[in-house]
Amino acid sequence: MSSVNLMAREVAAKIVFYGPGLSGKTTTLRKVYETVRPAHRGEMMSIATEGDRTLFFDFLPVKVERVGDCSVRLALYTVPGQVFYNATRKLVLQGADGVVFVADSQAEAMDANRESLANLEENLLENGIRLDRFPLVMQWNKRDLDNVLSVEELRRELNPRGVPDFESAATSGRGVMDTLKTITRLVIKDLRAKRIVPPPRPAPPPPGSAPAGLEAQLAQHLHHRQPPATTPPASTGSTAAAISATPVPRTLTAPAPPRVEPAAVPVVSANTGSKVLGPTSALAPGDLFDHARAAEAAFIAGDYTTCVTACTDAVRRAMAFAGEGSLAQQAFLLHVDGSDLLRLQGLSTLPQLRVDDAAFALYVLMQVFVRLNAVGLPTAG
Incomplete structure (x- = not known):
């Protein structure tokens, strides 16, 4: 079967x-x-x-x-x-x-x-x-x-x-x-x-069109997480002031943002204005905290290529805590799924990355962080 x-x-x-x-x-x-x-x-x-x-x-x-x-x-x-x-x-x-x-x-x-x-x-x-x-x-x-x-x-x-x-x-x-x-x-x-082989993923929508399916749902979710724009109220009439004060949601179809470097984009709560941790950075050891934050920020910004690159680099650094040896040996020692690591490496060769590719990269990074925490790595000092 x-x-x-x-x-x-x-x-x-x-x-x-x-x-x-x-x-x-x-x-x-x-x-x-x-x-x-x-x-x-x-x-x-x-x-x-x-x-x-x-x-x-x-x-x-x-x-x-x-x-x-x-x-x-x-x-x-x-x-x-x-x-x-x-x-x-x-x-x-x-x-x-x-x-x-x-x-x-x-x-x-x-x-x-x-x-x-x-x-x-x-x-x-x-x-x-x-x-x-x-x-x-x-x-x-x-x-x-x-x-x-x-x-x-x-x-x-x-x-x-x-x-x-x-x-x-x-x-x-x-x-x-x-x-x-x-x-x-x-x-x-x-x-x-027999409908066992999944159908091909749909082609990416043309520029300027609204995303469809799972990507649309994720985009909508991300829009709701964005902090409201702080546009000062206009001085001419109540209607104009209300329009100018309305938050403008970010969209995934906007021009690609610049490459995000570690610690360059903090995650901010829309309600309190304070910094909060995403699930990946919450699991990250101190040495890799900035890399995890950068990957999360790139995902929120819709820069999936940067997200995958940051995750791949963070995974490589995290696996090195298991000691010297090949990636396969490090994965064996940490009980990390080797097929997931191979899939993550293969994403870097794709000409265009999608939201599910970036989500998968974050999943692999969290998996590695969980295994490091389980075995007590990295050790203090």
Whole structure:
């Protein structure tokens, strides 16, 4: 079953490579691992028998290109080929969003192919899924060997539904990535049809127009928080005086304010005129108090780029209290969500930042401050 992280705009989908023993499932997954850039893959795990057959499963999380404004993370599995491990097959197949059936193209393997395909259909039915309504791609493997059946024969015997199929030689990688790209497209199409993948975020409104949706609600909230303008009353007539004394709310469509530096813009109560703390600065340690105040002030001013920049810098400084080491090591020691940190770093590469991006940056900064307070960092002195 796929999962969606709405805050990170990320969809996780599970694809299972199914087929008879020694058909090339594990070799296919290894070739994917070698092909995908290291930054976009996780650790590959495999448990095999003495005969080099997959006993349990291979697992390879791979991050693929964005779909709309959502990134997609694939979890790739293989099942054991041997029939007597069918209980494990069922376990691995649970929650799958799509299947690649890896068939052995050799003539002597046709019976094993048929048996494995029938087993796939049976196991899916136990989960309430019909194979003809499920994302499926056929991979005709071992096309580099002699004594292989023609593609027409394989289609006639194993692909009467006419699902997409590809010839492959997993040892060399031929056809492997084409198969993966196609099953990924089918899975994403199926998730969209089920309304699992969130719709793309609407384009920003044209300059001068009123913001819509969540941004409009936040803008309205921020307007109400602004201190009233202190325009002196006019001296000509009561009507003119009333108009001139009316507070003019700030709008998010006004020209962008200048960049806010730490401690440059205090947060002021509209009622008392005294300085008050926002939730982020209230959690901040003394050394980072000014950075937190600057981030909050930029958010209130509608300068989302400055807000994200201030939050990113404050997070980097805050994580350093955990000691020397990489950001991942510091996050592990502080129990900070690594995916949130990666998302925050990625915001700096976006050409235009929105109010929800800035709100997310403040959320990450508060999360880091909470973890520092929980472990008593930074220490006094």
